[in-house]
Amino acid sequence: MTKFLLAMGALMLVCSCAPKTDHQAAIISGSIRNHNDSVLTIVGNDYYRDTLRVDASGRFRDTLQLMPGSYLFSYGKLFWRTYLENGYDLRITFDTGQFGKSLTYEGTGSKENAYVYNRIRAQRSSMERVQKAMTRLSDSVPGLIEAQQEKELRFLDGYGGLSSAFRTLERRNIGYGYLLDLKRLEKLDTLHKLGGLREKIRNLEDTLTFDRAMDYLFSPGYRRMLEEHYRRNxxxxxxxxxxxxxxxxxxxxxxxxxxxxxxxxxxxxxxxxxxxxxxxxxxxxxxxxxxxxxxxxxxxxxxxxxxxKVAKGSPSPGFRDYENYKGGTTSLSDLAGSYLLIDVWATWCGPCRKEIPYLQELETRYHGKNIRFVSISIDKHKDRDKWKKMIRDKKLGGIQLLADKDWESSFVKEYLIREVPRFIILDPEGHIVDYNAPVPSSGKLQDIFDGLDI
Incomplete structure (x- = not known):
């Protein structure tokens, strides 16, 4: 079982949405008919991730310590939203062959989770109509958005068995979704055709407070607005x-x-x-x-x-015997004596592909200078043919290498590379000039190169 546990001290700062129990953890159990995978994955806020083992009979059970909030469950190709918190003893059953008709919840938290699933199913078609109407920007769109909110509130009010705390949080969550839809509409209304929209949004924003911990954990809409608020500031x-x-x-x-x-x-x-x-x-x-x-x-x-350890002036971490597209293998030590611009990339990475023409322009501009362009792909070795095909199709120059263990390659980990593309500049002695250099499309690399003795 893989776990990233959130600090439990913060749990005392938020209220519970379910009847109090003696449990200081959540018990998640259940069974899967027509099971086809050995793990059920749970993903939550702040990069929480856990896996529950599914045994040979399709049963699973685990005890988790977690923050209250929205979680994404996945099993094979099935994905669905849940609400979890410590104190729940939640039993889940479903059939992979007819998931929508067979999913059932029992135990503490069952009513809340049945509501979450049924609300999403009930509102999907009308939400799609609202999203489609937004593209037309007629005077009727704000009314459609308001009608959608009212429909969601009626669905909540008519759903029995929910705790009062959960019901209160969900009412605010629906309101946050309504405000986000209005703000999205405002961005589309570049010509200010929809009169009164700005005033309505401002009036709603004036009622917001940004210190509701449970709303932050419970509502993706509140979380998004709060993050946007502090980023604007x-x-x-x-x-x-x-x-x-x-x-x-x-x-x-x-x-x-x-x-x-x-x-x-x-x-x-x-x-x-x-x-x-x-x-x-x-x-x-x-x-x-x-x-x-x-x-x-x-x-x-x-x-x-x-x-x-990779600060400017430090010796660079090395790599050994990376496959070279032109044949054989290459190590970092083989490239000593020249400045290096190292591009860590992957064929599946859109931003990486965007940088290719700008990188090619740099290669042409500095051809014959004492700088070499090294591209290290973190594609998996099973995708070697895709890597080679892109090099051919895009006529990629420089030194094209394939890392030994994709994301787990020691060179990648020692530079703490978690997103690609990533550009690194080394001097002829293998010392670091910049472990996080600007991307070629920024136009800033030329100024850096012109300041080097190349």
Whole structure:
């Protein structure tokens, strides 16, 4: 079983939506007819991920410690939303051959989860009509959005057996979805054809507060609006102070008084952002001042320790015997004596493909200079033929290499590469010039190269 457990201290900060029990964990069990996989996966907020083992008879059972909130269950090609919290003893059964007709819940939390599933099924067609109507931007669209909200509220009010706390949270969740739809419509209404829309949105926004921990955990809509709120504030701070955006955002959320929200936003930002910041030490120090969650702090500290080893001027981590498209193998030590622009990429990565023509322009511009262009694909070895085909079809130049273990390659892990493309510049002695160089399309690499002795 694979687990990433959220810090349990924060659980005391939020209310329970189910009858109180003696359990300090959630018990998830059940059975699957026509089972075709050995694991059932649960994914939640803040990169929570757990897998429940499904035995040979299709049964599963596990005890989980988790934050209350929305979770995505997946089994094979089946996906569905649930609501979980500690204290639940939830039993789930379904038949993979007729999932929609067979899914049933029993035990503590069963009513809430039956509601979640049935609400999504009941509202799907009308939600699709609203989304389609948005593209036409007629005066009737705001009314359709409001009617959709009222339909969802009627469905909630008519659904029996729900706890009062869950019902209250869900009413607010529906309201947040309504506001998000109006804001989405506003973005489409570039010519301001829909009179009164701006005023209606502002009136609704004036009623928002950004300190509701349970709403943050329960409602994707509230979570999205809260994140957008603090990002807008950070963008304004960047314009006024000239701070880097990643630093400004951490500063903005550091003032949030609610631990659950502040820790979650800081972690979600730092988990990837720490690998891309232009000021590692400031970023890390500010994160530690912002987050009070020991589990989050340990993970980000581990990332900082890795990145600190690849600071400017440090010897680069190496790689050995990567397959070379032109034949044989290549190690980093084979490339000593030249500046290197290393592009870590993959054939399945759209942003990587976008950079190809700009990278080719750089190769042409600096042809004959003391700089070599090295592309390291993290495609899986079973996709080697796709890698070779793209090199041929796109007429990719430079030195084309295939990493030995895709994402698990030591070179990739030692640079803490979690997203591609990633560009790295090394000097002729193999020391790091920039472990997170600008992408070619930014136009900034030319200035960097012109400042080097190449």
């Amino acid at each position: 950070a963008e304004q701070a960047v314009r006024q102070s000239g701070l880097d955006g990643d630093i400004a955002y951490l500063k903005e959320i550091s003032g949030i008084t609610n631990d659950t929200i502040r820790n979650s936003l800081a972690y979600n930002h730092a988990r990837y952002g720490i690998a891309y910041t232009g000021d590692l030490q400031t970023f890390y120090s500010l994160f530690l001042k912002t987050s009070t969650d020991p589990a989050y702090n340990k993970e980000i500290t581990d990332s900082y320790t890795v990145l600190d």
